[in-house]
Amino acid sequence: MSETASRPTLEAVAARAGVSRATVSRVVNGGDGVREPLVERVRQAVDELGYVPNQAARSLVTKRHDAVAVIIAEPETRVFADPFFALQLRGISKELTAHDNQLVLLLTEGRDDHARVARYLAGGHVDGALVFSLHLDDPLPGLIQDVGVPTVFGGRPGWSDGTRDVVYVDSDNRGGAREAVRLLAGLGRSRVAHISGPLDQTSAADRLDGYRQVVGDGRLLVVESDFTPGGGERAMRELLDRCPDVDAVFAANDLMASGVLRVLRERGRRVPEDVAVVGFDDMLPVAEQSDPPLTTVRQDIEEMGRIMARLLLRRLDRRGGGEEPGGAVVLPTTLVRRASA
Amino acid sequence: MSETASRPTLEAVAARAGVSRATVSRVVNGGDGVREPLVERVRQAVDELGYVPNQAARSLVTKRHDAVAVIIAEPETRVFADPFFALQLRGISKELTAHDNQLVLLLTEGRDDHARVARYLAGGHVDGALVFSLHLDDPLPGLIQDVGVPTVFGGRPGWSDGTRDVVYVDSDNRGGAREAVRLLAGLGRSRVAHISGPLDQTSAADRLDGYRQVVGDGRLLVVESDFTPGGGERAMRELLDRCPDVDAVFAANDLMASGVLRVLRERGRRVPEDVAVVGFDDMLPVAEQSDPPLTTVRQDIEEMGRIMARLLLRRLDRRGGGEEPGGAVVLPTTLVRRASA
DNA sequence: GTGAAAGCGCTAACAA
DNA sequence: TTGTTAGCGCTTTCAC
Numbered sequence: 001m002s003e004t005a006s007r008p009t010l011e012a013v014a015a016r017a018g019v020s021r022a023t024v025s026r027v028v029n030g031g032d033g034v035r036e037p038l039v040e041r042v043r044q045a046v047d048e049l050g051y052v053p054n055q056a057a058r059s060l061v062t063k064r065h066d067a068v069a070v071i072i073a074e075p076e077t078r079v080f081a082d083p084f085f086a087l088q089l090r091g092i093s094k095e096l097t098a099h100d101n102q103l104v105l106l107l108t109e110g111r112d113d114h115a116r117v118a119r120y121l122a123g124g125h126v127d128g129a130l131v132f133s134l135h136l137d138d139p140l141p142g143l144i145q146d147v148g149v150p151t152v153f154g155g156r157p158g159w160s161d162g163t164r165d166v167v168y169v170d171s172d173n174r175g176g177a178r179e180a181v182r183l184l185a186g187l188g189r190s191r192v193a194h195i196s197g198p199l200d201q202t203s204a205a206d207r208l209d210g211y212r213q214v215v216g217d218g219r220l221l222v223v224e225s226d227f228t229p230g231g232g233e234r235a236m237r238e239l240l241d242r243c244p245d246v247d248a249v250f251a252a253n254d255l256m257a258s259g260v261l262r263v264l265r266e267r268g269r270r271v272p273e274d275v276a277v278v279g280f281d282d283m284l285p286v287a288e289q290s291d292p293p294l295t296t297v298r299q300d301i302e303e304m305g306r307i308m309a310r311l312l313l314r315r316l317d318r319r320g321g322g323e324e325p326g327g328a329v330v331l332p333t334t335l336v337r338r339a340s341a
Numbered sequence: 342m343s344e345t346a347s348r349p350t351l352e353a354v355a356a357r358a359g360v361s362r363a364t365v366s367r368v369v370n371g372g373d374g375v376r377e378p379l380v381e382r383v384r385q386a387v388d389e390l391g392y393v394p395n396q397a398a399r400s401l402v403t404k405r406h407d408a409v410a411v412i413i414a415e416p417e418t419r420v421f422a423d424p425f426f427a428l429q430l431r432g433i434s435k436e437l438t439a440h441d442n443q444l445v446l447l448l449t450e451g452r453d454d455h456a457r458v459a460r461y462l463a464g465g466h467v468d469g470a471l472v473f474s475l476h477l478d479d480p481l482p483g484l485i486q487d488v489g490v491p492t493v494f495g496g497r498p499g500w501s502d503g504t505r506d507v508v509y510v511d512s513d514n515r516g517g518a519r520e521a522v523r524l525l526a527g528l529g530r531s532r533v534a535h536i537s538g539p540l541d542q543t544s545a546a547d548r549l550d551g552y553r554q555v556v557g558d559g560r561l562l563v564v565e566s567d568f569t570p571g572g573g574e575r576a577m578r579e580l581l582d583r584c585p586d587v588d589a590v591f592a593a594n595d596l597m598a599s600g601v602l603r604v605l606r607e608r609g610r611r612v613p614e615d616v617a618v619v620g621f622d623d624m625l626p627v628a629e630q631s632d633p634p635l636t637t638v639r640q641d642i643e644e645m646g647r648i649m650a651r652l653l654l655r656r657l658d659r660r661g662g663g664e665e666p667g668g669a670v671v672l673p674t675t676l677v678r679r680a681s682a
Numbered sequence: 683g684t685g686a687a688a689g690c691g692c693t694a695a696c697a698a
Numbered sequence: 699t700t701g702t703t704a705g706c707g708c709t710t711t712c713a714c
Contacts, residue, residue: 007465009707020685025709035683052464056406057707059397060690070446074431086427090415093448097457102466105411105446107434116438123393124348125443229630258630289570289599350691361701366693376699398691401706 008049017045028053067102068312069129069149071117073140074107083283084301085132088154091305092130099313101127114140121147128312133157136200152312154304156202156328167315169308169329171299173203176333177210180250180278180297183335185214187276189248193221195235195260197252207252207280221246225256232259240267247275248341254279254286254296261290261340276341292339299333307331349390358386369394408443409653410470410490412458414481415448424624425642426473429495432646433471440654442468455481462488469653474498477541493653495645497543497669508656510649510670512640514544517674518551521591521619521638524676526555528617530589534562536576536601538593548593548621562587566597573600581608588616589682595620595627595637602631602681617682633680640674648672 010028014021019038026034027042028051034042045051059065070092072085089103096103104126106117121129121144128150133141136158144151145166153168184192194211197204204227212220223238225231232251236259239246251257257279261271269275271292279287282298307329351369355362360379367375368383369392375383386392400406411433413426430446437444445467447458462470462485469491474482477499485492486507494509525533535552538545545568553561564579566572573592577600580587592598598620602612610616612633620628623639648670 007463011707021708022685022710023683029709033683038684050463052460054401054707055464055466056397056400057690058709060395060401060692060707061709063690065397067445083424089446090448093446094450097448097454102461103446103448104408105430105434105444107431107438107444109435113438119393120443122348122391123396125396229626255626262630262632285570285596289603291603352691362692363694363701370693374699379700395691398706399693401691401708402693404706
């Protein structure tokens with residue numbers, strides 16, 4: 001509509017306020033070192049003209065963009081379709097917004113997109129990146145690290161074994177899993193099985209780890225599955241066949257737990273009387289609506305997002321200031337008791 | 342890491358290739374009108390130096406940003422947490438990526454954010470906007486329209502009654518609803534009820550409309566609900582109390598339909614023998630996993646996103662070319678037969 | 683405390 | 699076809 005009438009520039013504001021461009025610039029950027037009456041005059045001119053700074057011009061000289069890329073590698077469709085990323089994005093968005101940063105979303109669909117993402121980051125469009133690396137063998141995190149853009153990872157990257165100084169935020173998957181299994185053990189269950197997610201994802205591997213830490217070596221009972229309800233069903237059937245006296249199941253997420261519940265009902269086993277079930281995530285629509293409602297390990301997804309953003313912004317602020325912190329933030333999980341265990 | 346060694350500029354590439362900056366610029370932007378050997382030399386210099394154009398500098402002169410804002414108004418938490426937006430975002434992302442455009446995500450949490458969004462758009466950071474307006478009385482769409490940024494809406498905006506020339510993409514909610522209800526009628530059901538979503542959302546209103554078009558005026562049986570499983574349960578209970586001989590239910594989405602199924606089971610009604618149930622969305626994790634699996638109306642969410650982006654990009658290309666198309670694209674829905682009807 | 687002037691890296695007339 | 703030149707709108711020394 002008003003595309004033709006191009007927007008007012010600093011120049012225009014300066015003219016209107018009867019000052020120099022430099023002064024307007026100072027006022028617009030906080031007003032330090034400008035005398036009050038002038039500040040006022042400039043502010044008024046800005047308002048009257050509806051002046052908004054041109055970010056491109058500003059970036060050209062400051063080399064800052066006040067923008068952060070969020071990169072989500074999405075090998076599988078379902079990963080993105082679950083509420084997980086939505087919540088995380090929300091946390092990130094809130095934090096970035098509060099600090100006047102923009103969120104540039106980059107979704108990748110596989111190797112073809114890697115080059116594109118690397119090029120984008122190398123292009124210096126953004127000041128930093130928030131990256132979700134789901135799989136152990138994903139080359140993307142490495143690529144990004146190489147570009148040299150300040151980065152914070154969501155979830156422990158598979159290769160983050162102390163060597164490189166990665167910064168990441170993760171839930172306490174091990175601790176949560178331990179808590180879940182301990183609850184089951186405390187309930188007097190003696191055959192506690194675990195249905196894990198794909199073990200090439202660190203979250204799945206870490207939960208399995210937590211299970212192992214509690215269950216004695218001789219009593220390990222594990223089926224690897226895929227984080228889907230259908231996968232949970234298949235795993236539960238296998239479990240029942242392999243070990244009919246199983247009396248407790250810790251599923252690595254709520255979706256699989258819902259499949260477990262279904263199979264148990266179909267096989268006539270009562271929950272929790274015959275078999276106690278615990279999930280992971282506390283994904284409300286699933287956990288609360290299942291029958292019976294699911295006892296599960298809650299992780300605060302939105303908070304994870306918020307903290308990732310906060311960490312990154314802090315790094316960006318410190319830029320040039322030397323000290324690069326590095327290291328991980330691991331958020332606590334909480335056990336939510338419902339009817340299934 | 343390599344933050345200190347600032348990236349090579351056009352100048353550097355020109356020097357290395359022994360040509361002028363203008364020539365490099367031409368090559369970088371497609372290479373039209375530059376003789377082959379020169380093109381080759383420039384390309385090589387670009388590669389050797391790892392040159393990537395500075396987008397800020399480019400935008401400053403072209404006034405294009407190759408970036409599009411996606412604005413999601415999110416009054417309710419659950420709206421964003423369902424897979425809907427994730428899928429839509431994916432469609433949008435794919436299309437934008439294919440045309441070298443960036444996706445800037447703006448999540449709003451209420452009135453406070455409106456000003457911020459308006460300012461951002463007015464700031465000319467992006468070439469256009471994709472907006473999801475969920476509620477009839479949402480002031481955001483109007484604000485955005487006023488800013489004068491080319492915009493495409495996702496879902497029919499509540500105020501789009503022919504007057505303003507809005508562009509939007511929507512599913513054929515009315516048609517899909519009609520098809521659902523016709524199926525039920527064709528099955529010989531005589532008391533077909535409808536559980537609607539919040540009627541201040543056009544999708545809910547349009548589905549109700551479709552139901553109305555098929556069911557005779559005297560036989561209308563409607564309960565307004567909220568698109569959640571719990572809401573579906575409450576609505577179904579009310580329906581059963583109000584009209585015990587109800588023999589079919591068309592729920593405005595799958596989530597509510599899952600609640601309906603639960604209540605029916607609890608009340609000892611068989612599905613579909615006693616009561617047939619049809620949902621809307623074909624949200625796989627819900628529709629396929631419910632018991633019995635849900636007959637539902639499928640809408641292609643990802644495709645909606647893709648088309649929104651395509652429409653916007655087309656408008657942007659045509660900019661200055663005069664003709665502003667305007668108008669709506671309504672995508673067909675398909676009935677997916679499963680066991681519940 | 684304020685203004686003048688020099689670019690930031692690029693594109694787009696215009697000349698050659 | 700290629701090069702020269704003039705900005706795009708802003709920040710930031712550096713004088714005053």
